[in-house]
Amino acid sequence: MSRREEQALATRLARALDGREEPAGDVAALVTVLERATEPARFAVADEDVERELVRVRPRLDRGRTAARRPASRLAVAFGAVAAAAIAVVVFTFVRLPGTDIEAKALSALGGASSILEIRERIEPAVAGAFPSSTRTVWLDSVQGVAHWIQLSEGEQVEEVVVESGRMKRYLPGQHLLIVGSSCRAFASGCAELVDPVAFYRQALAGHGTIEAKREGNVYRLTLPLQTLPDAVRIEQRVTIDAETFLPTLIEWRENGRTVSRIAIESVGRIPRSELFDQLDLRVPLGTTIEQRTNSGKSLQKLGETRLSLRRARTLDPPLLWGGPEFLYRRLTSIDRIDWNAGSAYRLRYGSITLWNFNSVVPPQLLAARVSAPAKPVPIGNNVGHFYQTPSGAVAVELDRRGHSIAIMASASTKVDIVAALGRLRPLQ
Amino acid sequence: MADLGGEQRFRREQRDFDGLFRAHYPEIVRYLSVRIGSREEASDLASEVFLEAFRRVPGLRWRGRPVLAWLYRVAANMAADSLRKRGREVLSPELVESAAAEARDPAATLPEREALARALASLPDDHQLVVHLRLVEGYSFADVARLTGRSVGSCQMLMLRSARRLRAQLEQAGVRVPA
Helix, strand or coil, rough: CCHHHHHHHHHHHHHHHCCCCCCCHHHHHHHHHHHHHHHHCCCCCCCHHHHHHHHEEEHHHHHHHHHHHHCCHHHHHHHHCCCCCCCCCHCEEEEEEEEHHHHHHHHHHCCCCEEEEEEEEEECCCCCCCCCCEEEEEECCCCCEEEEEEEEEEEEEEEEEEEEEEEEEEEEEHCCEEEEEHHHHHCCCHHHCCHHHHHHHHHHHHCCCCCEEEEEEEEEEEEEEEEEECCCEEEEEEEEEEECCCCCCEEEEEEECCCEECCCCEEEEEHHHHHHHHHCCCCCCCCEEEEEEECCCEECCEEEEEECHHHHHHHHCCCECCCCCCCCCCEEEEEEEEEEEEEEEEEEEEEEECCCCCCCCHHHHHHHCCCCCEEEEEEEEEEEEEEECCCCEEEEEEECCCCEEEEEEECCCCHHHHHEEEEEEECCC | CCCCCCHHHHHHHHCHHHHEEEEEEEEHHHHHHHHHHCHHHHHHHHHHHHHHHHHHHHCCCCCCCCCHHHHHHHHHHHEEEEEHHHHHHCCHHHHHHHHHCCCCCCCCCHHHHHHHHHHHHCCCHHHHHHHHHHHHEEEHHHHHHHHHHCCCCHHHHHHHHHHHHHHHHHHHHCCCCCC
């Protein structure tokens, strides 16, 4: 068929779809195909669902507004150490159209939002001797909001942090301590220490552009507008980029024109996504103390345990997921709600099998098992389950989902059993 | 079918986040449902699209295209990222279920509905967007052109190619769609 005939057919199809021409022959068949194929997508979203979602989203908007209004006075303290990498602010999407200006080239040099960066940084005090210099290697996946970094000082590992699925784990080898929190606010140092400067720079470029770009020999010096970190610290960045590669070589964070922190970027590379899983594993030695923190930084404390009847459990909203009265050949023996100061979780026991439903708080029993074993991600349906073997030999799987995340711990079942069992979980209503 | 409006509406939507959300959230959910194969995930992802909008839309410049065009572009990017993250495209049982509930032809079989949904999900992104805007949301070809930044003729050509691809896929799956 010639191009002209194609265009004529496309016009006839368009006219038929617009109802301006009675479809016939091939056009009629194509109209039918299109209409049938799009039927599943023609569903209504109820007004109340829209309003509910708007209510759910609004606090996240308000948080941003509140943060923007707070004063900048905490800057100097917050940047004392300027270690470490990414959290909420790394989860962003490039929407800026590529241009030919310096900032567009600088953005492009870092790759799109989907690129995974491996960054080597040297952190130095702005005032010599204020704190020891250290080096840090960061792996950053801004699409998934995942980051991992290892910081070394005088050749010794002083910190390892993983940010994943909205949770942060900070391992301090010198203290034999692992701190787990659901946001950077759970940590004493706040968010300033937990934001990678390159991620922050990239976000600033994508969001606001520069207010000044000057060529000085083989480099450009970019000044970026004032930005607000998640814990309301406000900073101005001056970034030196290589005039050939457009990659950053030095990032300075400034307050009132005074440099308070200096991060030398030794290298920025991109790694394939397939290698990311290898870089995300944070394993801590057995015997490490685990502290779970609430958003406000307080230690997690158990407040109580309540036994629920089946009838009561059926009334919960969102509903719990359960395996029915019998699951993997074991009868349901109890349903308990465990309350902590940061939230609650539900524990369903089927003999030696425990099924957890949780969201804001990861049950400490589960956490303790999780951090001492490497997790294997396994696609399950349209989700990903994380399997691991606990130190006691039990198999555990976690599945993050809307409503409640779930976890199954079973001592005498295989991974195959559990995958099959996951498929049989259903809402308890 | 909503009127896309001009610069005045663009300016209003830049200032009124709630209005923007109420006006366009449902269609972004519908679009993402097809792209990622799950209505539930689509609802979550659509909220992320609007959170991004909250941050970026006030800084957009008027270039003759509505805010909705920007929303679709961000939604398309997020859907692509989500699929990449997932590593493979999955046909959602719930989408097939919703098709079952709402199908015009009660005699349509589950395999046929699956094949239809799978065929639609397999279209290239730009084809899928044109089909969605015209067939699901009911925008005119002129509006589809405005939203996608293409000419009307190009959108019509994409529609023709989409229809042919869908038909070929269905034939391959052994589904006969009578005229």
